[in-house]
Every structure is written in structure tokens, then in C-alpha cells.
Amino acid sequence: MQRSAVLTSLLLSIGLLASTAQAADSVTADRATGMSQVGTVTVQGIIGNPQDVEDAVAKKAQSQGASYYRIISMQDSASQNSWRATAAIYR
Numbered sequence: 001m002q003r004s005a006v007l008t009s010l011l012l013s014i015g016l017l018a019s020t021a022q023a024a025d026s027v028t029a030d031r032a033t034g035m036s037q038v039g040t041v042t043v044q045g046i047i048g049n050p051q052d053v054e055d056a057v058a059k060k061a062q063s064q065g066a067s068y069y070r071i072i073s074m075q076d077s078a079s080q081n082s083w084r085a086t087a088a089i090y091r
Contacts, residue, residue, distance in 0.1 A: 022062070023055070023058035023059050023061070023062045024058050024059075024061035024062045024066045024067055024068055024069050024089070025058070025067065025068050025069075026054065026058070026068070026069060026070065026071070027068045027069070027070050027090065028070070029070060032068070032070045032088065032090060035068065035090040035091075036090060036091065037088050037089070037090055038064075038065075038066060038089055038090060038091050039064065039066075039088075039089050040072070040086055040087060040088055040089060041057065041060045041061050041064055041066075041069070041086070041087050041089055042084070042085070042086045042087075043056040043057055043060055043083075043084065043085050044082070044083075044084040044085075045080075045082045045083075045084070046082055046083040046084070046085070047081065047082050047083075048083070050074065050083070052083070053074055053083045053085045054071065054085075056085075057069055057071060057085050057087045061087060061089045064089055065091065066089035066090060066091055067090065067091055068089070068090040068091075069087040069088065069089050069090070070087060070088045070090075071085055071086070071087045072086050072087055072088055073085065073086045
């Protein structure tokens with residue numbers, strides 16, 4: 001029984017660590033000046049608030065291999081109750 005509890009605890013810990021993978025970090029325009037832009041990402045149809053949009057951008061930037069991002073535009077669509085954002089991404 002002791003082994004089962006330890007194994008369960010270990011598996012839960014691994015799952016929590018895997019689900020909290022680092023997303024890309026936001027940078028200001030001043031800080032991005034010295035960085036090399038490697039492209040842009042766009043997210044759309046995000047339901048929620050601006051922080052939810054920023055989280056989605058960070059995850060998408062990370063999935064594209066970026067370490068940093070800077071949001072260029074963010075718009076909400078009242079008729080569709082969702083957000084759209086575009087960001088420059090940097091390595």
C-alpha cells in the first residue's frame with residue numbers, strides 16, 4: 001500500500017510539472033529593440049479578458065520556439081464576444 005501512495009504522488013507531481021511548462025515572456029518595445037524578431041503570431045476567438053488573451057499569445061509564441069513576445073495589436077469583437085491579438089516573437 002505504501003508503494004502505491006508514493007507512486008500516485010510521484011505521478012501527480014510529474015503531471016503538474018508538465019502542465020506548468022514555461023510560456024514565452026512579454027517584453028516592452030524598448031527591451032525588444034536589441035532582439036532579433038523571428039516572426040509574428042496571431043490568436044483569435046479568445047473568450048475572456050485581456051489577460052486571457054496575453055496567456056494565449058504567450059503559449060502560442062512558446063509553441064513557435066520563441067522566448068519572448070510583444071503584443072502589437074489586441075482587439076475585442078463585441079458582436080462575437082471574443083478577442084484577437086497579434087504579437088511579434090523573439091528568440
